Amino acid sequence: MQTALSAPRKAPRPRADALRNRERIVTAAREMFVEHGPDVPFDEIARRAGVGNATVYRNFPDRDALVREVVCSVLDRTVRVAEQALSEGGDAFEALERFVHAAADERISALCPMVTSTFDQHHPDLEAARERVERIVEDLMDRAKAAGLLRTDVGVGDLMVAVAQLSRPPAGTDCCSVDRFAHRHLQLFLDGLRSPGRSVLPGTAVTMEDLRRV
Numbered sequence: 631m632q633t634a635l636s637a638p639r640k641a642p643r644p645r646a647d648a649l650r651n652r653e654r655i656v657t658a659a660r661e662m663f664v665e666h667g668p669d670v671p672f673d674e675i676a677r678r679a680g681v682g683n684a685t686v687y688r689n690f691p692d693r694d695a696l697v698r699e700v701v702c703s704v705l706d707r708t709v710r711v712a713e714q715a716l717s718e719g720g721d722a723f724e725a726l727e728r729f730v731h732a733a734a735d736e737r738i739s740a741l742c743p744m745v746t747s748t749f750d751q752h753h754p755d756l757e758a759a760r761e762r763v764e765r766i767v768e769d770l771m772d773r774a775k776a777a778g779l780l781r782t783d784v785g786v787g788d789l790m791v792a793v794a795q796l797s798r799p800p801a802g803t804d805c806c807s808v809d810r811f812a813h814r815h816l817q818l819f820l821d822g823l824r825s826p827g828r829s830v831l832p833g834t835a836v837t838m839e840d841l842r843r844v
Contacts, residue, residue, distance in 0.1 A: 652689050654679040660700045664737045668697050698756055704736045705759040712766040716773070723779040726770045727820055730789070734797040734812045764838050781827040787836030792819050 658679035662670045672693075676686045690696035711732040715725035750756075767786050774780035796819055797812040822828075 651679070651681050651685055654681060655686055655689055655696070656699055656703055659696055660704065660737075660741070663697070663700060664740045668693065672696075694750070698753060701741050702755055702759040704738060704741055705763050708733045708736055708738065709759075709762045709766050712770055716766070716769060721779070722770070722774040722777040723820075723824065726774050726780065726789075726823075727817075729767065729770055730793055730816055730820060731813055733793050734816055737797070739794040739798040775825075778825055780823055781825045783827065783831050783835055784823060785835030785837045785840075787838050787841045789823075790838065791836065791841065792816075 655675065659670075659675050662675055662678060672686050673683050675696075676683045679686070686696075690699065708729065712725070712729040715728045718725070764786060767789060771780060771784075771786060771789065775782050793816070796815045
């Protein structure tokens with residue numbers, strides 16, 4: 631039986647200022663990854679975050695750890711938007727629309743391709759975040775289909791491909807300029823998802839497993 635003296639000590643909780651620094655680093659890294667890609671120097675990220683280089687490396691010992699944290703934080707924020715939309719119990723299709731536009735605002739189309747080119751895409755933190763997104767999107771789509779508002783011949787993969795493609799800037803254009811058009815084009819796409827469908831889609835509904843096999 632352990633005594634009070636031999637009991638393991640709990641790790642100290644991070645100080646509030648340390649947590650704020652970490653949040654500033656992740657925010658700055660997200661902005662710079664979107665603007666310049668995943669190879670942006672750490673000292674540039676530190677400068678934008680308003681911290682020293684040592685603070686960046688203390689929180690993120692390598693680039694893979696920072697990219698993973700940025701992608702996971704973006705995925706988690708979009709999940710929270712979807713969860714709030716589901717909990718409010720309003721129009722099921724409007725809840726799906728909120729998720730799509732939130733994903734575009736988070737620049738998922740610019741950040742998620744970094745996963746395959748930068749680090750282990752099967753890291754447990756990343757897989758858990760990705761599973762949360764897929765699960766909540768499936769819930770949103772199932773609810774909209776059950777309400778007769780979403781055409782039944784589309785899958786989660788169809789939606790995620792469209793979000794990625796329609797919120798990505800065309801080649802040769804400034805990344806930030808796409809904001810003028812992304813939500814307009816996404817809304818056009820969303821209107822095409824409403825039931826009843828006006829045409830027969832070729833092939834079958836695309837799942838996330840279909841996308842992973844490509």
